[in-house]
Amino acid sequence: MHKIVILLIICKPIFSVKERREGDGILNQRFIPDWSDLDRREIPDWYDKAKFGIFIHWGVFSVPSVFSEWFWQEWQGEKRPDVVQFMKENYSPRFTYADFAPQFTAEFFDPDEWARIFKASGAKYVVLTSKHHEGFTLWPSKSSFGWNALDTGPRRNLLGDLAVAVKKMELRFGVYHSMYEWFNPLYIQDRNNDFKTQRFVAEKTMPELLELVNDYKPEVIWSDGDWEADYTYWNSTNFLSWLYNDSPVKETVVVNDRWGRGIPCKHGDFYTCSDRYNPGKLLEHKWENCMTIDKDSWGYRRTASLKDYLTTHELIKELAETVSCGGNLLMNIGPTADGRIIPIFEERLIEMGEWLQVNGEAIYESHPWKSQEDSSTSGVWYTQRDGNVYGIVLFWPKQELLYLHDPLPSNKTVITLLGYPDSLSWKSNDKGLQIVFPSMSEAPGKFAWVIKMTSLTKNKMKARRKV
Ligand SMILES: *[C@@H]1O[C@H](CO)[C@@H](O)[C@H](O)[C@H]1NC(C)=O
Ligand SMILES: *[C@@H]1O[C@H](CO)[C@@H](O)[C@H](O)[C@H]1NC(C)=O
DSSP: OOHHOOOOOOOHHTTTTTOOOSSOBOOOOOOOOHHHTTOOOOOOOOHHHHOEEEEOOGGGGGGGOOSSHHHHHIIIIIIHEEEEEEHHHHHHHHHGGGGGGOOOOOOOHOOHHHHHHHHTOSSSSEEEEEEEEEESSSOOOTSTTTTTTSTTTTTTTTHHHHHHHHHHHTTTEEEEEEEEOTOOOHHHHHHTTOOOOOOOIIIIHHHHHHHHHHHHSSSSSEEEEOOSOOOOTHHHHHHHHHHHHTTTTTOOOEEEEEEHHHHHTHHHSBBBOSTTTSSSSSSSOOOEEEEEBBBTTTSOOOTOOGGGGHHHHHHHHHHHHHHHEEEEEEEEEOOOSSSHHHHHHHHHHHHHHHHHHHHHHGGTTOOOOOOOBBBBTTTTTEETTTTTTEEEEESSOOGGGGEEEEEEBOTTTEETTTTSHHHHHHOEEETEEEEEEOOOOGGOSSEEEEEEEEEEOOOHHHHHOOO
């Protein structure tokens, strides 16, 4: 305790001199393992600019691929009747969850092909479940003997191979990592001791996180499974100060907020708060909306039907709302146990990418504008970039006429539709702005359209009252 206090007093003045670094614009400073200090860290620029990432849930749960990635817990923890029944009907009574692992074969896994699809989606980063709550690691973890992808099942370092392929495509590579494991005896022992012992953290969680960072240099650490214990049990602040001060990724790494009970939505480089978090309003702190294309599962689900998958229009809506409100979208797919990304996921990703090819100017490196959704026309979400304001229009306007309340044009304003050659005619009065779209047969692309407005008048509210 004393040592830390002294360190604080001595170090603060020395390191309060901030030094700009080249590249990601990270400030070179040291952090003590305390939230108030860790919270001073500026989030590396690349993350806010990226806006869109792909989340991958892959593990032994991809073998049964029914219900969800929580299969094991639902079967033998909660004993959900339908899951218990499924096992009874289809497997011998001696069959254990570990017996699924040899069927995690990944024989069709082509990391370069995956990376090509991710690149084509327009995403800028990829986050893979290095280990979900089942405890199975997709890399040959030294602390997960026999329960990892090299020792059984695929007999391959899935994570290492994907990391290489993703980086080759100039995408950032990140890892999801579950702190707790449903059935790990060391964890259960610590929990029975009211988390006053830390054997599981010392022998499993910490060594794994260090190994992941040192060996694979992930630029996103997406922590999860933290909620049963305090951050002091998980040693989170010690880990994060090491990560920010001394790790090989200290300049560029970003972390989420799931580092212990009560921490989400309060600490971390970006907030995830809850799954599918999408507040619909501007937040001051950087945040991420993690959501999944299959509405009912993060892991692959053989029984999913077409209506269970979000449509590309719904996904673009999610992206527009999220980016307009200052968030990033982390969109999840669940590959199969034999290593495929099924065509429905592939199609969604490719269509996102085609849309972003035309409209990415309104997304990447954009910033929230003073208004998020237009205050009179719903389904129009704003962003801004380089002095221009973009309106992402989630519908084709009736009779080709779009009415907007919030942007106040100047006499220099030019309005264009991204992907369409001519500028659009518009007029403005005290009620708002009326923009004439081309005929629908000339619509550039599908799903949603983006108008770009130059030279808007800055102090909208005052000006509009004067008119
Ligand atoms: C917590 O982190 C500190 C600093 O990295 C380390 O010295 C300590 O052993 C860790 N404690 C546990 C239980 O892992
Ligand atoms: C454009 O607006 C500016 C400032 O309001 C004004 O001074 C100028 O005369 C206007 N120009 C035209 C061509 O209307």
